[in-house]
Each structure stands twice: as C-alpha cells, then as structure tokens.
Amino acid sequence: MVIGVTPKQYASGGKSYMGRMSKRGNQYLRKQLIHGARTLIHRTKGKNDKLSVWVKQLIDRRGKHKGVVAIANRLARLAWILLRRNEDYKTLSAS
Helix, strand or coil: CCCCCCEEEEEECCEEEEEEECCCCCHHHHHHHHHHHHHHHHHCCCCCCHHHHHHHHHHHHHCHHHHHHHHHHHHHHHHHHHHHHCCCCCCCCCC
C-alpha cells in the first residue's frame, strides 16, 4: 500500500537522487501520521531519553518539516511491522 511519506527516487547513469514527496495513497492516513509526528516533536522538548535525543538530532540535521516527514515515515514502518506480525507495541525497558 502506498501512503506517500517517502520521496520518489530517480536514477540515471549511476546517479541517484530523491525527489519530491509522493501525494499518492491514503490522504487521511498520511495526514494522521504527520500530525502524530508533529505531536512527537512537541512532546520531546525537555526530555533526554533515547527517542527524544534522536528526534532532536534529526530536526537539527534536516530541519523541522523534513524531520516531521521522516518521523511519519518511521511511524508508518513501525505500524506496518506491528500489524504484519500481529503484535502489540512494547517499549524497551531501561536497564
């Protein structure tokens, strides 16, 4: 299923580059993933856990808007894996 949170890839003559975001797929699902990613960014402010640090580094490296789409893509992949395996989400416990 196409959701539209990954860029189109173009390749020619050994060169490859990522293009614009695809607008194909379920618009409602894509919108919900983007809103969830924005919420995640907002909730990581002032936290120092592993996920929060990753989000902050991603935003610093790529910028807010590209970071939101990258997080939405990660959420979509995580949801697909959980649905495919028919599992519940389990957080990693701190050791």
